[in-house]
Amino acid sequence: MNETRLSDFIKAYDVRGLVPEQLDASVARAIGAAFARVVAAPDGARGIVVGHDMRPSSPELSRAFAEGARANGFDVTLIGLCSTDGLYYASGALDLPGAMFTASHNPAQYNGIKMCRSGARPVGQDTGLAEITAVAQAICDGAEPEVPDGSTLEPGAVVERDLLADYGAFLRGLVDLSGSRPLKVVVDAGNGMGGHTVPSVLADLPLEIVPLYFDLDGTFPNHEANPLEPENLRDLQAAVLEHGADIGLAFDGDADRCFVVDERGLPVSPSAITALVAAREIGKEVAQGVAAQDVAIVHNVISSRAVPEVVAEHGARAVRTRVGHSFIKAEMARVGAVFGGEHSAHYYFRDFWFADTGMLAAMHVLTALGEQDAPCSQLVAEYDRYPASGEINSRVEDVPAALERVLAWAPQDATTDHLDGLTLGSVTGPMWWLNIRKSNTEPLLRLNVEAQDVDTLTRVRDEVLGLIRQGS
Structure with a gap:
């Protein structure tokens, strides 16, 4: 019997656990079986696709996951080493549910799994991950066999396929760098x-x-x-x-x-990159005969005010949504957005199955730079308009009390919304806005502030941080 509690390391969007203390081959096999039953089978998928990163544990874990799915009757395409957006490409191009073994930027002792439905549609806590966790936990606990009793299910086949060249060709077909200056x-x-x-x-x-x-x-x-x-x-x-x-x-x-x-x-703000790529995607749509007002761009609540400003200046529509890839992808699909960006440097493209790809964003920036003679700093200056604090975390035991203190501090005419945490904004005087969001996993409040000028930024940031941390 496995003593692992999967809920300890299966989070809102993906799996991130210590290897082997939490995530080992037996757990990966159980999650693969659960993925096949909860996602692949109800979706009518004919198989799944699995890729992995360069972590030492990734090959073994990905093959164990594949074995769990195969034992439940699904063919498995193993694409081996790939980036996460390479896995999304495979899911979209092959129209198969997929799993990527990676812990992204986490330290070496971690590994994890990012899962998606066919067409790179997200799997999160509200879109199947909770059910996957429950079924996999039952398998780990021995309460449910991996293949139901009395089943005549034939195990699936496993094939290996290298899609790196296809992935690269697909991206180059979306952004033409051939005419760039060296x-x-x-x-x-x-x-x-x-x-x-x-x-x-x-x-x-x-x-x-x-x-x-x-x-x-x-x-x-x-x-x-x-x-x-x-x-x-x-x-x-x-x-x-x-x-x-x-x-x-x-x-x-x-x-x-x-x-x-x-x-x-000097680092360039991811919000400035969001605005730059948004302008290019709007221009591409207009060049193809789409009216600018029919083009939508999605951004999250902590993106710079420059993003909706640039979108409006190009005649398109900016749509604001919560932080997190599942919210961005869902909103993009709902409004038919051509592009979406997050201040965390995740960039999403309609033409990439609404999935995020840093490589495609990089190619847009390289193309924009290569199409003109100005240096990068001058190119991005148009999109990098306001000083910002970046995300500041504070450990707070009484979160409601801290938020009440900030609300009491705010000017009476300040704008207020609760789309994702608390967002306040100035109406009179120099422009500023702030967002305070609660961590899902720790007693933390995350503060982001942006302002018209450095003095206003410093004042608002310091006053609000003092209120948040009061008594802590």
Whole structure:
């Protein structure tokens, strides 16, 4: 009997657990069987597709998951090493439910699973993950055999298939880099899957790639593959200056997020990248005869105000939604949005099955840079308009009391909404807005502030942080 409680490490969107203490081959096999029953069977799928990252445990865990699905009668296509967006490509192109074994940017002792329905449609807590957890737990507890008693179910087949070249060709068909001026590009793969995908996707283009940490190594010997943390960008920033590069790109461990550094070695806000790509996608739709007012762009509540401003300036419609990929994808599908962006550097494309792909966003930025002669810093300046605090976490035991203090502080005429946490905004005086969101897993409040100028940003940030942390 397995003593593991799956609910300890199956979260709202995916699986993230310690190996082997929480996630081992037997648990992966049980989750694979549950995935087949809860997702693949009701969807009428003829099989599933499974990929994995470069972590040492990923091959064994992914094959165990595949065996659980195969034992339940499903054919399994193993695509081996891939980025998470490479798995989404496989799910979309093959029209199969999929599972990606990765713990993204988490430290080396972790692994996990990101799952999707056919066509890369998300699987989250409200879209099947809770049911998968319950069925897999029953299998782990021995309360339910992997194949029901009396079943004559024939095990499925397992085939291996390399889709890396197809994935690259598909992306190059969405963004034409062939006419770009020559660019020198430093890419920090962080020993993650970018080291596998970048050489294939960006080959034979007018780009001189300077590679940093392209060796696949799930122990992350150089730095964590989490570019959201400033210290993990330092090597890239130094290399951009050392090589006189036009731009730097940093990918996280599973290469579904991409961060940009300009020619001065300075990070570019993911909201600015969202606005830039949005402008390009709107322009592409208009060039194909779509009226601008019929084009929708989705962004989350902590994206810069520059994003809806740029969208409006291009005549299109900005749609605001909650933080998190399941909310972005659902809202994009609901409104038929062509593109969606999050301040965490996840970028979603209608033409990529509404799924997120950092590589495609990077190609848009490279194309925009290569189509004109200005440096990267000048290109993005139009989209990077306001100073921002970034996300600041505070450990708070009495969250409702902290929120009440902030509401009491706010000017009487401040705008207020509760779409995702508490968002307040100025009506008179210099522009500012703030969002406070509660963590789902810890007693934390997450604060984001943006303002017209640095003085206003500093004042609002410090006053609100003092209220949040009062008594803590």
